[in-house]
Amino acid sequence: MSGHSTYEPKTGFERWLDTRLPIVRLGWDSIVDYPTPKNLNYWWTFGGILAVCLVIQIATGIVLAMHYVPHVDYAFSSVERIMRDVNYGWLVRYMHSNGASMFFIAVYIHMFRGLYYGSYKAPREVLWILGFIIYLLMMATAFMGYVLPWGQMSFHGAVVITNLFGALPLVGEAITTWLWGGFAVDNATLNRFFSLHFLLPFMIAGVVGLHIWALHVPGNNNPIGVNVKSKADTVPFHPYYTVKDGFAIVLFLILFATFLFFNPNALGHPDNYIPANPLVTPAHIVPEWYFLPFYAILRAVPDKLGGVLLMFGAIAVLFVLPWLDTSKVRSMRYRPTGKLYFLIFALACIVLGYCGGQLPDDKVIPGLSTFILIDADLNSFVWLSRLATLYYFAYFLVVLPILGLTETPTAQPESISTPVLSHPAGLPAGAVAAPEKKG
Amino acid sequence: MADTVVGENPDPHAAGEDPNRRDFIHIAAGAAAVGAVGVMAWPFIDQMNPSADTLALASVEFDLSKVALGQQVTIKWRGKPLFIRKRTDKEIAAAVADDTASMPDPQADEARHKPGKAEWMILIGACTHLGCVPTFAGGDYGGWFCPCHGSHYDTSGRIRRGPAPTNLPVPDYEFLSDTKVKVG
Ligand code: FES
Numbered sequence: 329m330s331g332h333s334t335y336e337p338k339t340g341f342e343r344w345l346d347t348r349l350p351i352v353r354l355g356w357d358s359i360v361d362y363p364t365p366k367n368l369n370y371w372w373t374f375g376g377i378l379a380v381c382l383v384i385q386i387a388t389g390i391v392l393a394m395h396y397v398p399h400v401d402y403a404f405s406s407v408e409r410i411m412r413d414v415n416y417g418w419l420v421r422y423m424h425s426n427g428a429s430m431f432f433i434a435v436y437i438h439m440f441r442g443l444y445y446g447s448y449k450a451p452r453e454v455l456w457i458l459g460f461i462i463y464l465l466m467m468a469t470a471f472m473g474y475v476l477p478w479g480q481m482s483f484h485g486a487v488v489i490t491n492l493f494g495a496l497p498l499v500g501e502a503i504t505t506w507l508w509g510g511f512a513v514d515n516a517t518l519n520r521f522f523s524l525h526f527l528l529p530f531m532i533a534g535v536v537g538l539h540i541w542a543l544h545v546p547g548n549n550n551p552i553g554v555n556v557k558s559k560a561d562t563v564p565f566h567p568y569y570t571v572k573d574g575f576a577i578v579l580f581l582i583l584f585a586t587f588l589f590f591n592p593n594a595l596g597h598p599d600n601y602i603p604a605n606p607l608v609t610p611a612h613i614v615p616e617w618y619f620l621p622f623y624a625i626l627r628a629v630p631d632k633l634g635g636v637l638l639m640f641g642a643i644a645v646l647f648v649l650p651w652l653d654t655s656k657v658r659s660m661r662y663r664p665t666g667k668l669y670f671l672i673f674a675l676a677c678i679v680l681g682y683c684g685g686q687l688p689d690d691k692v693i694p695g696l697s698t699f700i701l702i703d704a705d706l707n708s709f710v711w712l713s714r715l716a717t718l719y720y721f722a723y724f725l726v727v728l729p730i731l732g733l734t735e736t737p738t739a740q741p742e743s744i745s746t747p748v749l750s751h752p753a754g755l756p757a758g759a760v761a762a763p764e765k766k767g
Numbered sequence: 768m769a770d771t772v773v774g775e776n777p778d779p780h781a782a783g784e785d786p787n788r789r790d791f792i793h794i795a796a797g798a799a800a801v802g803a804v805g806v807m808a809w810p811f812i813d814q815m816n817p818s819a820d821t822l823a824l825a826s827v828e829f830d831l832s833k834v835a836l837g838q839q840v841t842i843k844w845r846g847k848p849l850f851i852r853k854r855t856d857k858e859i860a861a862a863v864a865d866d867t868a869s870m871p872d873p874q875a876d877e878a879r880h881k882p883g884k885a886e887w888m889i890l891i892g893a894c895t896h897l898g899c900v901p902t903f904a905g906g907d908y909g910g911w912f913c914p915c916h917g918s919h920y921d922t923s924g925r926i927r928r929g930p931a932p933t934n935l936p937v938p939d940y941e942f943l944s945d946t947k948v949k950v951g
Binding site: 484487488490491492494505506507508509510511512513514516520606607608609610611612613627630631632635687688689 | 812815816817818821824841843845846847848892893896897898899900902913914915916917930931932
């Protein structure tokens with residue numbers, strides 16, 4: 329899909345520029361004339377939404393950095409000053425903190441979209457891996473950003489997460505000391521987190537560039553997972569998907585604004601409005617909601633190193649997913665059994681997220697005591713997390729490798745156009761199908 | 768190659784002189800560049816390690832008369848909480864009685880306090896799991912309880928149950944007098 333260019337410079341200046349820096353051509357080929365499968369549904373709008381999220385975070389972040397002071401004695405009060413005294417500081421900071429949550433909502437939907445429609449399969453493996461590099465960078469950025477207000481959750485969250493590296497044998501302690509720049513999370517830690525929190529979003533932007541590049545080589549996957557066969561299967565990106573993405577972005581911003589203006593602290597934790605105190609840990613320490621599934625996996629394992637390894641393994645397994653799924657059929661639409669396992673997987677992720685926010689020894693069904701299995705009552709969140717963790721890994725390591733070889737997929741359409749054109753009376757289908765008649 | 772006339776071929780990679788000399792220069796130059804980058808990387812890595820002023824953090828002296836029997840005072844030392852607990856006879860007895868019990872990181876109570884000062888338990892108050900601060904007198908063993916992931920420590924600061932792998936560490940300290948202790 330790449331390679332040919334339909335850009336024709338119209339003015340003398342454009343011609344002059346095109347032979348020197350063909351940047352208008354690049355933009356034209358990537359967002360105007362880029363041939364896009366004509367059957368993309370709304371799950372495909374999250375790429376555009378994520379780009380908007382990144383821009384919002386960088387713009388608001390740069391403003392916040394103008395007023396924030398990265399020092400243990402001033403960090404908390406400088407954030408409060410932003411909230412109370414800086415003109416519109418409350419707005420910019422709430423945009424930034426809620427924006428992070430919105431960013432993760434969108435990225436999770438984007439990831440599950442890719443999982444369901446097999447967007448990680450050949451020839452899109454590199455695209456998928458770049459996506460997960462972005463996700464890792466996002467997690468690092470979000471974690472360090474959460475430390476900056478230097479509240480109780482900030483501080484003790486930083487202690488717990490940096491101590492994860494201490495679980496590594498031999499080098500663990502040296503690594504945590506190196507990360508802290510001292511013998512505990514302290515001013516040196518806060519300072520470097522601020523520096524890196526400022527840097528990483530620009531690295532994300534760079535990898536996003538690669539991600540889009542890797543997307544534009546094979547072109548978009550689509551809901552039926554069948555390759556684009558002819559020009560009849562595509563429409564130009566503009567205006568068809570600029571408008572569709574634009575509409576989805578508006579809906580998404582409405583959701584964003586709902587949080588921002590009506591309940592800006594709904595996704596935060598009240599303990600972070602208490603200044604950091606290294607001598608007292610909050611009774612119930614939890615990470616931000618978007619890390620809860622991984623936190624549940626960490627706590628599911630009674631062994632420190634084992635828990636840490638399993639938690640990182642939960643992300644590592646996604647990097648090799650393109651080689652674990654043996655099915656030749658991309659879209660779960662044509663994999664009735666696979667679809668079922670996928671739905672349970674999505675459920676397991678939500679269950680893990682829920683468990684991550686609960687106390688491990690609390691009961692799932694109140695008032696019911698079953699029996700102690702190994703170290704905890706079976707009716708406890710720790711056991712529920714263990715079951716969900718087991719399924720999480722089994723889905724990637726057992727279900728997808730084996731199911732691809734054993735299941736019988738249902739018939740896939742010949743091409744993207746076939747199901748659309750086979751509905752002669754379908755008015756909406758005809759409307760969508762109109763542009764390809766030109767070609 | 769050996770009989771190629773010097774200067775006959777303008778392509779430098781197929782030049783007439785002994786090709787091994789050129790290869791050697793390529794490899795040597797490449798290795799020097801890699802080595803130089805490697806050497807310059809170290810200062811950028813090491814700058815994140817504790818700085819001289821952090822390393823020079825003074826030791827603390829503490830007046831023990833501030834701690835009542837059966838109570839604990841938490842002070843900050845090297846950025847971490849330090850527990851100074853004056854144990855009751857009952858708590859000492861419980862710890863000694865458990866010396867033989869099975870635990871993840873077995874250690875006798877005697878080895879965790881200064882000789883003849885069994886009432887003074889001085890520990891670094893960072894859970895050995897992931898560093899939260901355990902709460903005083905909580906948990907099933909009456910020592911400390913870490914709320915983060917449920918580690919139970921006994922009155923000697925030994926891990927008894929939960930994900931923490933080792934006992935609460937005992938820092939270096941000495942008694943300057945009966946009521947004064949110097950940590951670090
Ligand atoms: S930090 Fe204490 S139990 Fe995890």
